[in-house]
Amino acid sequence: MFKIFIQxxxxxxxxxxxxxxxxILGLTKLPLQQFPDIAPPSVLVTAVYPGANAETVLxxxxxxxxxxxxxxxxxxxxSSTASNDGSLAITVYFKLxxxxxxxxxxxxxxxxxxxxQLPAEVVQxxxxxAKQQNNFIMAIGLYTEDEKKYDQTFVANYAQINIxxxxxxxxxxGAASIFGGVKDYSMRVWLNPTQMATYQxxxxxxxxxxxxxxxxxxxxxxxxxxxxVFEYVxxxxxxxxxxxxxxxxxxxxxxxxxxxxxxxxARIEFGAYSYASLTRLNGKKGIVIGVVQLAGSNSNEIxxxxxxxxxxxxxxFPDGIKQNIFYSTKVALDQSIDQVxxxxxxxxxLVFIVVFIFxxxxxxxxxxxxxxxxxxxGTFFFMQLFGFSINLLTLFALVLAIGIVVDxxxxxxxx
Numbered sequence: 001m002f003k004i005f006i007q008x009x010x011x012x013x014x015x016x017x018x019x020x021x022x023x024i025l026g027l028t029k030l031p032l033q034q035f036p037d038i039a040p041p042s043v044l045v046t047a048v049y050p051g052a053n054a055e056t057v058l059x060x061x062x063x064x065x066x067x068x069x070x071x072x073x074x075x076x077x078x079s080s081t082a083s084n085d086g087s088l089a090i091t092v093y094f095k096l097x098x099x100x101x102x103x104x105x106x107x108x109x110x111x112x113x114x115x116x117q118l119p120a121e122v123v124q125x126x127x128x129x130a131k132q133q134n135n136f137i138m139a140i141g142l143y144t145e146d147e148k149k150y151d152q153t154f155v156a157n158y159a160q161i162n163i164x165x166x167x168x169x170x171x172x173x174g175a176a177s178i179f180g181g182v183k184d185y186s187m188r189v190w191l192n193p194t195q196m197a198t199y200q201x202x203x204x205x206x207x208x209x210x211x212x213x214x215x216x217x218x219x220x221x222x223x224x225x226x227x228x229v230f231e232y233v234x235x236x237x238x239x240x241x242x243x244x245x246x247x248x249x250x251x252x253x254x255x256x257x258x259x260x261x262x263x264x265x266a267r268i269e270f271g272a273y274s275y276a277s278l279t280r281l282n283g284k285k286g287i288v289i290g291v292v293q294l295a296g297s298n299s300n301e302i303x304x305x306x307x308x309x310x311x312x313x314x315x316x317f318p319d320g321i322k323q324n325i326f327y328s329t330k331v332a333l334d335q336s337i338d339q340v341x342x343x344x345x346x347x348x349x350l351v352f353i354v355v356f357i358f359x360x361x362x363x364x365x366x367x368x369x370x371x372x373x374x375x376x377x378g379t380f381f382f383m384q385l386f387g388f389s390i391n392l393l394t395l396f397a398l399v400l401a402i403g404i405v406v407d408x409x410x411x412x413x414x415x
Contacts, residue, residue, distance in 0.1 A: 016370070016374045019374055019377065019378035019381065020373075020374055020377050020378070022378070022381035023376075023377030023378045023379065023380045023381045024377060024380075025381070026380040026381040026382075026383060026384035026385075027377070027380040029384060030380060030383060030384055030388070030389060030390050031297060031298055031299075031389040031390070032298045032299050032300045032301070032333065032389065032390045032391075033137075033293065033297075033298075033299045033329075033389055033390075033391050034137065034299065034329040034332065034333060034391060034392060035391055035392060035393070036388070036389055036391050036393060036394070040076065040093050040094055040095065040096045040098075041093075041094045041096075041098050041099075041100040041103055041131065041132075042091050042092060042093045042094065042100075042131070042132040043091070043092045043094070043100070043103050043104050043107045043129065043130070043131050043132060044089060044090070044091050044092075044128075044129075044130055044131075044132045045065060045069070045089070045090040045091075045092065045107060045111060045127065045128070045129050046087065046088065046089050046090075046127070046128045047061055047065065047087070047088045047118075047122050047125070047127045047128075048086055048087050048088070048122065048125045048126075049061055049086040049087075049088070049119060049121060049122050049125075050086050050121055050125065051086060051121075052086040053084045053086070054082040054083055054084050055082075057082040057083075057086060057087075057088050058080070058082045058088075060118075060119060061082075061088050061118060061119070061122055062080050062082060062088055062090070064114040064117040064118055065088075065090060065111060065114050065118075065127075066078070066080060066090065067114070068110045068111060068113045068114035069090065069092055069107055069110045069111065072092065072103075072106050072107055072110050073103075073106050074094045074095045074098040074103065075092060075093070075094055075095075076093045076094060076095055077093055078090055078091060078092040078093065079091050079093075085276060091132065092107055100131040100132075100295070101131065103131065104129060104130060104131045107129050108129040111127055111129055115127070130175075136290060136291075136292055137291055137292065137293050137299050137302065137303060137328070137329045137330075138290070138291040138302075138303055138306060138325065138327060138328050138329070138330075139288055139289070139290055139291070139325070139326060139327035139328075140163075140288070140289040140291070140306070140310065140323060140324075140325050141281040141286055141287075141288055141289075141323065141324040141325070141326050142155050142158075142159050142163070142281075142286050142287050142288075142289065142321065142322075142323050142324075143155065143280075143281040143282065143284040143285060143286025143287075143321075143322055143323075143324070144284055144285055144286060144320050144321055144322075145284055145320045145321075145322060146319070146320035147284065147285055149320055150318065150320060150321065151285065152272070152278070152279065152285040152286065152287065153185060153271065153272040155285070155286055155287050155321065156178055156184075156272075156287045157184065157185055158318070158321065159178060159287060159289060160178065160184070162313065162316075163289065163309075163310075163313055164176050164177070164178070164289060166309055166313070167289070167291060167306060167309065170302060170305045170306060170309070171297070171301075171302075171305075172293055172294055172297030172298060172299075172301065172302045173291060173292070173293060173294070173297075173302060173306075174292045174293055174294040174295075174297075175290075175291075175292040176289060176290070176291050176292070177289070177290060178287050178288070178289055178290075179277075179279070179287070179288040179289075179290055184272070184273045185270065185271070185272065185273070186270075186271065186272060186273040187240075187241075187243065187246055187268065187269075187270060187271075188268065188269050188270070188271045188272075189206070189210070189246065189262070189266050189267075189268055190266055190267040190268075190269070191203065191206065191265065191266045192265055192266060192267065195264060195265040195266075196265050199260055199264065199265060201251060201252075201260070201265055205251060205252070206251060206262065206265070206266065209249055209250070209251045209252075209262065210246070210249060210262070213240070213249045213250075214239045214240040214245075214246070214249070215238075215239060216236075216238050216239055217236050217238075218236075219234035219235070219236045220234055221233050221234060222234065242270075243268045243269060243270055246262055246268045247261065247262055247263035247268050248261055248262070248263070249261060249262040251264075251265070281324060281326070282324070291306065299329060299330065299333065300330055300333060300334075303328055303329070303330040304330075306325075307325065310323055310325065332392065333391075333392070333395075336392055336395040336396070337390075337395065339395070339399060340395055340398050340399055340402075343399050343402050343403075344372075344373070344376060344402055347372060347402050347403070347405075347406045348369060348372055348373070350406065351368045351369060351372060351406050351410060352365055352368075352369050354410060355368055355369075355410060368406075368410060368412075371405070372402070372405050372406060375405045376398070376401070376402060376405065379398065379401065
């Protein structure tokens with residue numbers, strides 16, 4: 001069978017050219033990532049019960065959600081983790097080959113069935129269901145050099161408004177989020193237990209007063225669908241947004257005609273939603289943005305686009321705000337790709353020199369010199385055919401394969 005390629009050199013040349021073309025096409029379409037996708041798909045369900053400890057969460061929130069999720073299509077097993085900050089994380093693992101998007105939809109439908117059995121505070125906070133992304137490719141630091149002018153909350157909100165939406169729009173980015181608890185500005189109401197005991201006020205009364213006075217409403221219109229000539233739209237101020245507005249919220253009217261206000265039993269300040277974590281970069285307060293890629297996307301192209309975006313965004317940063325990309329998988333991938341290039345060039349040169357010196361025949365030297373790149377380029381076509389990606393493992397395998405191809409080419413020609 002293999003005599004055909006010897007007896008028909010034109011056929012062999014055509015097949016070689018075809019392999020090179022297919023290999024180049026495969027090389028341009030292969031996904032580039034740090035490690036291959038070998039872990040089974042998983043879906044993460046997160047819920048928050050404000051003020052509850054881990055035991056309360058496991059007793060009142062986890063059982064209902066777990067019972068609803070259990071037995072979802074193609075599920076292998078699941079694990080739950082509760083923390084004393086009131087958070088619950090349930091990871092559902094599926095059989096290898098399951099579509100992660102469909103799995104997330106199936107889990108979401110199961111979680112919706114358990115909503116009626118959960119505490120109202122948990123439902124109000126929201127239950128998030130999302131497919132688990134494991135390919136963490138980049139960490140971007142944003143910090144302030146002038147801590148008197150900008151605090152960590154300002155940096156986090158600046159990133160949330162101006163940077164993260166831009167990153168999410170880059171093709172191939174699966175998620176971009178801020179690490180740590182500091183994310184959003186919030187109105188903090190610090191209750192004074194002594195004053196509350198003096199005025200005999202409970203936290204539920206204060207919560208009800210705030211919800212009653214600070215809300216968005218649709219007041220409607222005067223003269224709507226009537227015979228009047230004019231129609232007036234009623235405007236409502238909506239939710240309160242200043243500390244002094246919250247301070248003047250009336251909790252109740254006393255029998256003597258006085259009004260008990262929120263400032264009498266609490267201290268109000270405009271601060272962060274959570275103070276659970278503190279991030280420092282180069283000794284300065286800041287935040288870290290983590291970037292995750294979608295399965296099958298090109299990690300190298302994503303990080304190049306993010307680098308360009310951050311360079312462009314840095315020109316518009318407020319004075320004293322700096323950025324630092326301190327983790328990037330592109331560095332390791334670039335080094336591995338450079339190593340493959342060096343190995344291929346060195347092998348090509350060595351084959352040419354060794355064969356020409358020992359055989360003293362330019363035609364015999366030309367055969368292995370052509371065979372090596374044809375064999376290597378053809379590999380990329382079959383990598384795409386079998387669903388592989390360009391990662392650290394396949395790049396290492398290519399380095400080994402180049403050595404084998406070189407040895408075989410020299411031995412065959414010499415024989």
